[in-house]
Amino acid sequence: MQNQPLSIKRRNSVAVQVGKIIIGGNAPIAVQSMTNTDTEDAKATADQIIQLAKAGSELVRITVNTEKAAEQVPHIRDLVRAANCSAPIVGDFHYNGHRLLTQYPDCATALDKYRINPGNVGFGQKRDKQFSMMIEAALHYDKPVRIGVNWGSLDQDLLTHLMDENSKSAQPKDAKEVLREALIQSALLSAKLAEELGMGKNKIILSCKVSGVQDLIAVHRELAARCDYAIHLGLTEAGMGSKGIVATTAALSVLLQEGIGDTIRASLTPEPNGDRTREVIVCQEILQTMGLRSFTPLVSACPGCGRTTSTYFQELAASVQNYVRDRMPIWRNHYIDVETMSLAVMGCIVNGPGESKHANIGISLPGTGEEPVAPVFVDGRKTVTLRGDKIVEEFQAIIEEYVATKYQRKVNQDVCDTESV
Numbered sequence: 001m002q003n004q005p006l007s008i009k010r011r012n013s014v015a016v017q018v019g020k021i022i023i024g025g026n027a028p029i030a031v032q033s034m035t036n037t038d039t040e041d042a043k044a045t046a047d048q049i050i051q052l053a054k055a056g057s058e059l060v061r062i063t064v065n066t067e068k069a070a071e072q073v074p075h076i077r078d079l080v081r082a083a084n085c086s087a088p089i090v091g092d093f094h095y096n097g098h099r100l101l102t103q104y105p106d107c108a109t110a111l112d113k114y115r116i117n118p119g120n121v122g123f124g125q126k127r128d129k130q131f132s133m134m135i136e137a138a139l140h141y142d143k144p145v146r147i148g149v150n151w152g153s154l155d156q157d158l159l160t161h162l163m164d165e166n167s168k169s170a171q172p173k174d175a176k177e178v179l180r181e182a183l184i185q186s187a188l189l190s191a192k193l194a195e196e197l198g199m200g201k202n203k204i205i206l207s208c209k210v211s212g213v214q215d216l217i218a219v220h221r222e223l224a225a226r227c228d229y230a231i232h233l234g235l236t237e238a239g240m241g242s243k244g245i246v247a248t249t250a251a252l253s254v255l256l257q258e259g260i261g262d263t264i265r266a267s268l269t270p271e272p273n274g275d276r277t278r279e280v281i282v283c284q285e286i287l288q289t290m291g292l293r294s295f296t297p298l299v300s301a302c303p304g305c306g307r308t309t310s311t312y313f314q315e316l317a318a319s320v321q322n323y324v325r326d327r328m329p330i331w332r333n334h335y336i337d338v339e340t341m342s343l344a345v346m347g348c349i350v351n352g353p354g355e356s357k358h359a360n361i362g363i364s365l366p367g368t369g370e371e372p373v374a375p376v377f378v379d380g381r382k383t384v385t386l387r388g389d390k391i392v393e394e395f396q397a398i399i400e401e402y403v404a405t406k407y408q409r410k411v412n413q414d415v416c417d418t419e420s421v
Contacts, residue, residue: 008292011259013230014201016144019088019112021058023205023263024230028293029256030263031283032059032232034092036276039069039076046079048276053080053087054329055277056284056295059263061090061115064097070104077110088112090146094120094153098133108141113205115146118190119153127155128193135194138203146205147194149186150236151179151215158182158189180219183208184226191229205263207232213251224260233261240269245282252286281325296328297341300355307367308347316365317345319392323399335407343399353377361402363395378402 015025023030033052037044039062049060064070077089091111093100098121101108114134122130138145159182166178173181187206194204206229208219216235224231233252238244248266255261266282284295301317302308320343331338344359346352348367356362356377363376363386374386376398386394 008257008290009259011224011231013228013262014204016202016205016230018059018090018144020086021088023232027262029261029287030058031056031280031287031295032061032090032263032265033057033276033280033283034061034265034267035063036270037062039063040066040072042072042075042079045072046076046083049076049080049087049089050083050085052277052280053085055280057087057277057280059088059090059113061092064091064093064100064107064111065095067100067104070100070107073104073107074110090115093117093134097121098130098137101134101137105141108137108143111143113144113146114138115148116190117148117150117153118186119150119155124157127157131190131193132197135197135199139198144203144205145194145199146207146232147187147190148207148209148232149183149190150209151183151211152209152236154179154182155186158186176215180215180222183210183219184223187223188227191227201229205230205232207234209234209236211236211238213247216251217254220255220260221258230262231260232263232265234265234267236267237269238267240271244268248282249286253290256286256290256292294337294339296339297324297343297360299324300342300344300346300359302345302347302351302355304347307350308365309368310347310365313345313347313365316363316392316395320345320395320399323396327400327403331403331407334409335403336410338403338407341403341407360406361399363391365391 013024015027016023021030035045035048037048039045045062052060064073073091080089089111090113092115094117097116116134118131121127121134159179162178162182166172187208191204191206206223206227208223210216210219220231220233233255235248235251238248252261252264264283266279268279268282270276287293288295288298299317299321304314342359344355344362346355346362346364349364349370352364353375356364357380361378363374365374366372372387374391375382376384376386376395
């Protein structure tokens with residue numbers, strides 16, 4: 001895997017420890033996700049936390065919205081930890097978080113971090129008091145917090161004040177600019193209040209969630225310029241399918257390229273009966289294709305053309321990609337740096353051998369009219385030529401042998417021990 005691009009210099013931010021994960025400072029950009037189960041169903045929620053962590057989510061957030069949900073949080077924690085899964089569990093609170101954290105101390109203790117939305121902690125005179133109660137709970141239980149502002153639930157008193165001030169200005173700003181400023185001020189003023197209550201910067205993460213790509217970029221550029229808190233990036237609602245993936249990639253990639261962002265999430269709307277882990281994979285692939293982190297071996301495959309009328313190379317590329325993803329949770333626990341391995345599945349002689357030589361392991365399949373053989377290259381050298389009906393199985397065996405012989409085994413296991421869950 002190539003080194004981090006020289007053009008990317010990470011913004012200096014204060015490091016925050018969440019469970020065993022460090023966010024900010026010089027730590028790698030962390031991937032997180034959120035369950036969509038009913039938190040009152042402890043088993044379903046714990047199972048999804050484990051599933052997301054196995055896919056590579058380094059933090060998992062859960063909704064804590066009712067008393068029954070708060071009661072179940074310790075049981076969820078116990079089920080997750082019993083499965084040897086150490087991914088930090090984050091509680092997402094709105095409206096009644098001050099009460100739940102106060103009345104359910106076991107819930108407050110079990111969580112590794114609290115997410116607080118300043119726009120939903122209370123209204124009018126209750127706002128500061130109820131926000132303070134949540135910060136005081138975090139201080140009492142020594143928990144970090146994410147102060148997560150959202151344009152769909154923004155502090156309306158603050159927004160109205162800024163709109164009024166703007167209307168009196170000699171050169172009033174566009175309404176959207178004022179909205180962005182309200183988001184930033186809400187986050188910074190809330191963080192300031194948390195610090196006044198005794199919370200250190202090393203316990204605070206900020207985010208300003210919006211759903212527009214350009215809005216997210218503009219808001220976080222300005223937020224990053226005005227503070228050194230760790231920052232979480234993500235669209236509020238990215239959307240479904242390719243739209244959600246493209247919007248997330250477009251927004252996050254610009255900010256990450258500028259060194260902004262310490263943890264990310266792709267808030268994808270799942271397809272009906274879709275896999276929740278897709279949002280984790282999208283985040284990993286954004287970071288890996290940018291050269292910021294490595295998570296799983298990358299498979300290069302040609303797009304196909306008139307020379308590759310057969311679909312075989314497409315099927316092999318899909319099989320290899322699925323095989324690598326299925327094996328990676330186990331490889332990750334047993335081998336050092338295996339995620340940096342590169343693979344190539346090419347469809348004809350034009351670029352096939354050359355691309356295959358650039359990968360750790362590559363195969364060049366025959367194109368239309370070419371000899372029905374598939375040379376395999378390992379670390380730039382041709383090692384074998386595959387033929388017949390067993391190419392998929394034989395190529396996977398070569399990958400497995402390469403992993404076992406080229407990467408050093410390790411003793412310590414990672415976030416989730418997949419062989420014990």
